[in-house]
Amino acid sequence: xxxxxINLHNISYQYxxxxxxxxxxxxxxxxxxxAIIGPxxxxxxxxxxxxxxxxxxxxxxxxxFGKPVNQFKEKERIGYVSQKSNSFNTxxxxxxxxxxxxxxxxKTGLFHRYxxxxxxxVRQALKSVGMDEYSMKNIGxxxxxxxxxVFIARALISNPNVLILDEPTVxxxxxxxxxxxxxxxxxxxxxxxxxxxxxxxVDAVSKSISHVACLNQRIHFHGFKNEMDQMSDExxxxxxxxxxxKVDHQSEVKS
Amino acid sequence: xxxxxxHYEFLQNAFASGLIIGFIAPLLGVFIVVRxxxxxxxxxxxxxxxxxxxxxxLSQSVGALALLNPLYxxxxxxxxxxxxxxxxxxxxKHYEELAIPIIMSAGLGFGAIFxxxxxxxxxxxxxxxxxxxxxxxxxxxxxxxxIALIVIVFLSLFFKELFVLSFxxxxxxxxxxxxxxxxxxxxxxxxxxxAGSMRIVGILLVSSLMTLPVAAAMRISKSFKQAILLSxxxxxxxxxxxxxxxxYLDLAPGGTIVVTSIIILLLTxxxxxxxxxxxxxx
Ligand SMILES: Nc1ncnc2c1ncn2[C@@H]1O[C@H](COP(=O)(O)OP(=O)(O)O)[C@@H](O)[C@H]1O
Ligand SMILES: [Mg+2]
Numbered sequence: 001x002x003x004x005x006i007n008l009h010n011i012s013y014q015y016x017x018x019x020x021x022x023x024x025x026x027x028x029x030x031x032x033x034x035a036i037i038g039p040x041x042x043x044x045x046x047x048x049x050x051x052x053x054x055x056x057x058x059x060x061x062x063x064x065f066g067k068p069v070n071q072f073k074e075k076e077r078i079g080y081v082s083q084k085s086n087s088f089n090t091x092x093x094x095x096x097x098x099x100x101x102x103x104x105x106x107k108t109g110l111f112h113r114y115x116x117x118x119x120x121x122v123r124q125a126l127k128s129v130g131m132d133e134y135s136m137k138n139i140g141x142x143x144x145x146x147x148x149x150v151f152i153a154r155a156l157i158s159n160p161n162v163l164i165l166d167e168p169t170v171x172x173x174x175x176x177x178x179x180x181x182x183x184x185x186x187x188x189x190x191x192x193x194x195x196x197x198x199x200x201x202v203d204a205v206s207k208s209i210s211h212v213a214c215l216n217q218r219i220h221f222h223g224f225k226n227e228m229d230q231m232s233d234e235x236x237x238x239x240x241x242x243x244x245x246k247v248d249h250q251s252e253v254k255s
Numbered sequence: 256x257x258x259x260x261x262h263y264e265f266l267q268n269a270f271a272s273g274l275i276i277g278f279i280a281p282l283l284g285v286f287i288v289v290r291x292x293x294x295x296x297x298x299x300x301x302x303x304x305x306x307x308x309x310x311x312x313l314s315q316s317v318g319a320l321a322l323l324n325p326l327y328x329x330x331x332x333x334x335x336x337x338x339x340x341x342x343x344x345x346x347x348k349h350y351e352e353l354a355i356p357i358i359m360s361a362g363l364g365f366g367a368i369f370x371x372x373x374x375x376x377x378x379x380x381x382x383x384x385x386x387x388x389x390x391x392x393x394x395x396x397x398x399x400x401x402i403a404l405i406v407i408v409f410l411s412l413f414f415k416e417l418f419v420l421s422f423x424x425x426x427x428x429x430x431x432x433x434x435x436x437x438x439x440x441x442x443x444x445x446x447x448x449x450a451g452s453m454r455i456v457g458i459l460l461v462s463s464l465m466t467l468p469v470a471a472a473m474r475i476s477k478s479f480k481q482a483i484l485l486s487x488x489x490x491x492x493x494x495x496x497x498x499x500x501x502x503y504l505d506l507a508p509g510g511t512i513v514v515t516s517i518i519i520l521l522l523t524x525x526x527x528x529x530x531x532x533x534x535x536x537x
Pocket of ligand 1: 019038
């Protein structure tokens with residue numbers, strides 16, 4: 001197990017009326033492939049936004065790479081693919097290259113131009129998601145799954161240590177979901193990118209992941225995916241409200 | 256002789272201003288359109304009207320201000336309006352678009368009061384509403400040049416950040432960009448361009464020059480770069496054709512410029528249809 005990259009200590013979050021998260025403690029270590037699962041409205045997106053510093057927790061502390069989130073300046077080390085990317089403005093006149101290049105915006109810095117070799121970096125990032133043939137296409141002309149890969153390339157171009165994805169397979173047709181997760185597996189294993197993923201495809205993702213967190217306001221389970229069947233029926237009930245299929249623990253586990 | 260030099264200068268002012276506006280308005284307009292802020296541009300132009308009318312009234316009633324260029328108060332009103340819109344958008348978080356009718360009515364309300372308070376500037380007012388070939392002064396031209404420089408500096412400093420902000424605001428924030436500040440600067444620059452463009456196209460049609468060329472460009476461009484290039488080309492084309500025809504036909508340039516850009520828009524829609532149907536004889 002690698003060193004901890006993300007630490008959440010006693011995080012709670014309250015929207016104006018809704019209590020979204022209660023007393024979350026979670027450590028994500030280098031090399032983890034964590035799936036956060038839970039019913040709709042269980043606070044999954046909120047949790048990711050807190051990790052990213054997009055929302056300030058009502059109480060508790062977030063550490064990124066050991067630093068409090070508001071003091072952490074190297075945001076380019078964390079790549080983010082938001083849930084809303086699925087429904088971005090498809091009429092936007094931009095090529096795949098222009099979109100992927102924009103992933104370097106923070107690393108390049110205010111008042112600076114993109115580096116001279118930016119096109120090479122774009123090609124590499126697109127290659128790692130299998131989209132190198134589409135570099136000149138208009139982003140709006142791609143399928144949902146292809147767009148999602150482009151957004152991952154945009155996140156990858158700054159060489160992040162962590163990739164955070166919020167329901168990336170919504171809008172991806174089922175036959176492409178598997179190859180999508182294989183690609184994430186590859187990034188996790190071969191490029192040692194830590195992955196945090198919110199998903200509903202528990203079965204499809206189970207081969208790729210190393211860890212699971214079961215969330216419903218609180219974390220009801222967090223651990224290796226093959227330990228998930230240690231959850232008692234009461235825990236399952238508290239988490240999902242009714243019995244659910246546990247993650248298939250027969251599949252290989254990353255060591 | 257003196258007469259023709261005089262004519263030469265007013266035409267010079269109008270055309271130089273027009274060419275500058277035809278460049279910066281669509282350039283900024285690309286970001287306005289893709290960020291879905293077109294209606295905000297419209298609201299700001301109405302606020303500019305309040306500033307212009309207020310200034311015209313002041314120069315009538317306060318002797319010391321008789322020679323005040325109304326553009327200055329127009330700019331002040333427009334920039335103030337842009338900051339108010341941001342404030343309102345945050346106040347009504349779940350009804351952001353409510354800021355637009357609020358600011359628009361405020362602008363028109365104050366405008367109407369100042370217009371009725373002051374008397375006898377109906378011809379002035381007409382030129383502010385619909386633009387004018389003859390009313391652009393040297394001083395107006397200098398102000399417009401100043402605004403253009405600000406726009407160009409702003410866009411060259413923040414181009415890549417504005418792209419990210421326009422394409423995906425949440426991603427911009429997650430990347431740690433100072434999204435809020437860039438947006439506020441963007442709104443101020445937009446307010447400046449609106450006030451500056453108003454002399455040529457008129458208050459009621461300012462936002463058209465920021466949106467119509469962009470709407471046409473977006474129909475046929477494959478990349479963001481191309482969208483910007485085509486928007487500027489269409490904007491310049493509209494201004495040149497519009498100003499020349501306004502001059503020879505003695506029409507308000509706001510009208511001729513906007514109608515030209517509508518024709519360009521229709522042509523792009525039409526050409527795309529032909530293109531997508533494949534070869535069409537004729
Ligand atoms: N911007 C918001 N304002 C108020 N309540 C919100 C907002 N976003 C989410 N919520 C509420 O917070 C809870 C958690 O939402 P979310 O994190 O989006 O859940 P999930 O991603 O698991 O579906 C839900 O009850 C949701 O209605
Ligand atoms: Mg969600």
